[in-house]
Amino acid sequence: MAADPPSASYITELQTEMYDRYRRDDVQIDGSRAQREMRIPAMMGADEKYTLVNVDPRDPDVSEEAFQQTAMLTLERPKLHLDGGESDTAQTAASQREHWTEETLWTCGARTPGRDTMTFITDAALNDGGAWAKILFLPDAWDKRYAYPVPNPGESDEAWQHYDKATEDVKKSCGPPFAWEFVDARTIYPDTVGGRICEMLEITDRPVRTTFRRYRLGLDDDGNIVPELMGQPQASNAWGANNRPILPTSVTMAEHWDETWASWCVTGTNYKNEPTGAIVKQFKHGYGFLPYDFAPGLWMNHWANRKVGWGVSQTKLWLVQYRQYLRAMHAQYVARDLLSPLVTYGDSSAAPVIGDDGKPRDRDPGPLPGEVINLGPGRQLQRINYPDATTLEKHMQLIDNAIKELESPRVTTLSGMEGAGFAISQVLSYQRVRVGPIVNNIQELLKRQTEKLWDLAQNKVQEKIWVGYTGQTTKTGSGYIGLGPDDFARPVQIRWDVKQELPTDDLIKGRYAHERLQAGTWGSDEAIDYLGDNPDEIRRSKARDRIRQSPEYQKWLDQQVFQFAGRGDILGTAAQAQAMAANGQLPGQPQLGPGGMATPAPGVFEGGGPGAGGVPDLAALATAPNGAGALPPPGAQVMQGAAQNIGAPGAGGA
Numbered sequence: 001m002a003a004d005p006p007s008a009s010y011i012t013e014l015q016t017e018m019y020d021r022y023r024r025d026d027v028q029i030d031g032s033r034a035q036r037e038m039r040i041p042a043m044m045g046a047d048e049k050y051t052l053v054n055v056d057p058r059d060p061d062v063s064e065e066a067f068q069q070t071a072m073l074t075l076e077r078p079k080l081h082l083d084g085g086e087s088d089t090a091q092t093a094a095s096q097r098e099h100w101t102e103e104t105l106w107t108c109g110a111r112t113p114g115r116d117t118m119t120f121i122t123d124a125a126l127n128d129g130g131a132w133a134k135i136l137f138l139p140d141a142w143d144k145r146y147a148y149p150v151p152n153p154g155e156s157d158e159a160w161q162h163y164d165k166a167t168e169d170v171k172k173s174c175g176p177p178f179a180w181e182f183v184d185a186r187t188i189y190p191d192t193v194g195g196r197i198c199e200m201l202e203i204t205d206r207p208v209r210t211t212f213r214r215y216r217l218g219l220d221d222d223g224n225i226v227p228e229l230m231g232q233p234q235a236s237n238a239w240g241a242n243n244r245p246i247l248p249t250s251v252t253m254a255e256h257w258d259e260t261w262a263s264w265c266v267t268g269t270n271y272k273n274e275p276t277g278a279i280v281k282q283f284k285h286g287y288g289f290l291p292y293d294f295a296p297g298l299w300m301n302h303w304a305n306r307k308v309g310w311g312v313s314q315t316k317l318w319l320v321q322y323r324q325y326l327r328a329m330h331a332q333y334v335a336r337d338l339l340s341p342l343v344t345y346g347d348s349s350a351a352p353v354i355g356d357d358g359k360p361r362d363r364d365p366g367p368l369p370g371e372v373i374n375l376g377p378g379r380q381l382q383r384i385n386y387p388d389a390t391t392l393e394k395h396m397q398l399i400d401n402a403i404k405e406l407e408s409p410r411v412t413t414l415s416g417m418e419g420a421g422f423a424i425s426q427v428l429s430y431q432r433v434r435v436g437p438i439v440n441n442i443q444e445l446l447k448r449q450t451e452k453l454w455d456l457a458q459n460k461v462q463e464k465i466w467v468g469y470t471g472q473t474t475k476t477g478s479g480y481i482g483l484g485p486d487d488f489a490r491p492v493q494i495r496w497d498v499k500q501e502l503p504t505d506d507l508i509k510g511r512y513a514h515e516r517l518q519a520g521t522w523g524s525d526e527a528i529d530y531l532g533d534n535p536d537e538i539r540r541s542k543a544r545d546r547i548r549q550s551p552e553y554q555k556w557l558d559q560q561v562f563q564f565a566g567r568g569d570i571l572g573t574a575a576q577a578q579a580m581a582a583n584g585q586l587p588g589q590p591q592l593g594p595g596g597m598a599t600p601a602p603g604v605f606e607g608g609g610p611g612a613g614g615v616p617d618l619a620a621l622a623t624a625p626n627g628a629g630a631l632p633p634p635g636a637q638v639m640q641g642a643a644q645n646i647g648a649p650g651a652g653g654a
Helices: 008-021 023-036 061-074 088-108 117-127 139-147 157-174 208-215 314-338 390-406 417-434 436-461 505-519 524-530 535-548 551-565 568-582 618-623 635-645
Strands: 079-083 130-137 178-183 188-193 196-207 217-219 225-227 250-258 261-269 275-284 292-296 342-345 380-383 465-468 480-483 493-497 604-606
Touching: 008 023, 008 188, 008 196, 008 250, 008 261, 008 275, 023 061, 023 314, 061 117, 061 314, 079 088, 088 117, 088 178, 088 436, 088 465, 088 480, 117 130, 117 178, 117 292, 117 436, 130 436, 139 157, 157 465, 178 436, 188 292, 196 208, 208 217, 208 250, 208 261, 225 261, 225 275, 292 436, 314 390, 417 436, 436 493, 505 524, 524 535, 535 551
Parallel strands: none
Antiparallel strands: 079 493, 130 178, 130 292, 188 196, 196 250, 217 225, 250 261, 261 275, 342 380, 465 480
């Protein structure tokens, strides 16, 4: 028997419980993001009496580290590799599924403008300490497909064929009916049992009036969220007519998933500061799983019941904050030296100037820049000589060195090229090793999300799904790949490869693969797969290259080029020349008919070709310019009769 759907009170109580359980993780995320966004003042918490000048040298080290590491892993899209078997048919089917899966994820992960799920996952895993993602089935994406009119049962086969083609075209234009979404670790709260997620809660802030208007909600006399018909009108000020405060400017939307139900609940607090909420959407999702997956950042083996680990900059976070404080203090030292107070030395018999209150009046501020001061006899001004800030600068250097040991190394110079190549290779290799555990976790997340995507395509959609593809492996040649439920039935091994390519990686990998091929320790399939390509696609590409070198293909290509150039007459002339050469004639010689007589060319009734004498064929010339395309006269009979009459008695002649 299916579990009962969660109520609004259950979700609000779960929300309070999750806030307490994950408070430590939320504080960590807020602190690291504040430093990354450079929102922490350099002298936060310092006593104002030590502040001589208002400077705020905030340290960008954490921000630069985050951008650098994210850019390194997102320059290229990850590559999916599927092992479907040894046969060519199985490899071809696996390649089709590879391209379909990649394009579907990238398309469905960028449905919202400005948001790219793959980039956000990488950024969160590297810098927040963990990334969460979910894959959803969106029937609304195919509204046009489902709204297309279905033929009546008695209509002809042509009508049903037209319907099938039209619906497939509509599905191509709509795209896959899925959403691949990144979920902010700050707003997600998983409930795990035995290492498996059994419930998931997402909390997002929403504006009160917009949310209430959209979901037809209101407040009762106690400030509880209720359906609009049961609510009371709200005042526009901070207090209602009966001195009842209204809700703050925002409420929260709690999205709750368990193994059976998907629920959306608007939550807040009533006038007594007690939790309140109302379910606004709820249904049985029928997935058979929760659509969420997690990719931890840096993780310790003893951690449990956490939603994030550590980001790559977490180990140096406090040192960076301390360094920016020391830099701000050093700026105060510099200001003290530049604006040192002046002290008057020497005795003066002058009485202090008395103010209106009968007390000595304060002296005017010290001299301004460029001001000339005339002092009395025996008096002089001198600045206070403070000791140098040597101790502070040494301490700052110690902190700089400590941070440098913790951050990713950078190539800062190319001098001394005799050892630069090895040094640069070591630096870049260390970068790869440092983020290696995070990369492995991202690949595992992609694998689990891929399995969920295939399950939804096979069991929820249950019809062919098309996605745009610009590669050369499409069966239809229309720029789309379409897979149906049966295409996902065959089990395959899944492996995702998140690119961490260095500038020299392609050359090194290519050389390694070719050396193993020459040594006979690898076959071509293993070498091609190692280089990141699909063996079946490379075989077809090599076959295409071989076909392009054949005479038949070259002849066909020449025909295409001449036709595009509008010079089909050149092809006709070349064909005539080849035919004449096959008959033992030279170009320009008249063709010989029966009896050795020359066959007249088009436009000539008798004799040689145009310009070579002969009797013009007026009928052919009237048909087309120069008689082109007109059939020649019955030349054999005409020319034989003319030959018999040449020189005969009564024939014209000289």
